[in-house]
Amino acid sequence: MKTAIVTGGSRGIGRAICKRLAVDKKYHILINYQSNKEAALETLTEIENLGATGEVISFDVSDNLSVVTALTQWMDNNPSAVVEVIVNNAGITKDGLFMWMPLTDWNSVLQTSLNGFYNVTQFFIQKMLRNRYGRVINIVSVSGVKGTAGQTNYSAAKAGVIGATKALAQEVAKRNITVNAVAPGFIESDMTAELDQKELVKMIPANRFGKAEEVADLVGFLASDKAGYITGEVININGGIYS
Incomplete structure (x- = not known):
């Protein structure tokens, strides 16, 4: 059973990712x-x-x-399962x-994003190395790339x-495992529901939230498989x- 795990998969971007991975019917979605x-x-x-599971x-x-x-416990109950895709999406803000x-507020934000990446990825990485295949995709943020005032903890x-992401990618590339990060800007979700969209849109060249x-x-x-060299x-x- 080829499996993809998505952390924080119940709502917003996480839910959309679960559905997108399900469309190809290649993976059982955890x-x-x-x-x-x-x-x-x-x-x-x-x-x-x-039509997916x-x-x-x-x-x-x-x-x-x-x-x-x-x-x-899940692995014990599913001995034939092979987790090929990890999407580290879970994150919180305490601005x-x-x-x-x-x-x-500093600790909880860092522990969720950074320790969360460690805890989930570390559990599976040796299995991926043995299987000589894997995709690790980390959902980060424009805040982590450029820094955002009022979000020093989240940016950090x-x-x-x-x-x-950059370091682990170099360690595991020989075994056909890719590690990449996706850095969204303003995306319509529960996390951005409180923001003043009309004002913020003025800063965005595309003139809308994603x-x-x-x-x-x-x-x-x-x-x-198309992204094997990225x-x-x-x-x-x-x-x-910001780019």
Whole structure:
């Protein structure tokens, strides 16, 4: 059973990625969620409606024990499963000016994005190396590429994942494993729902927010055999706001 795992797959960009990977019917989709089981099950229903298979799995990406326990149990229950695609999408924001930022807001944002990348990818990477095939796709952000005021924690977390992406890509390339990062700008999702779109659109050359499906299409390409010679890259998808 060839499988793709998407962390934070229950809503927004994560859900769109799950659906995009399901369209090709190449992979069984493992939809990770932390607390919103109802939304994860909605994603699963949409995947099944596309004629693909999937299941939901609950763990907190920032908690190593939670990740290892859940994934070990899943592997034990699915001994024939081969995870070929990892999409590290789970992330949180706790915005605020750095000078007033509590340590808890710093730690939780870094632990979710950066430790989350480590916890999930590290669990599978040896198996990928043995199988001599894999696709690791990390969802980062324009904030991690250029930095965003009021998001020092989020920018640091995503920049850390970008550095890890470039380094790991070099370690595993000989075994036909690619590691890339996708850096969205302003995308219509739950995470950006509170933002003033009318004002922010003025900064974007494309004159609109992006759609989650557009990010998912890029992820789908990077997950495919067509992208085998692309690795260690950070691909911006931001309507021209920064490149």
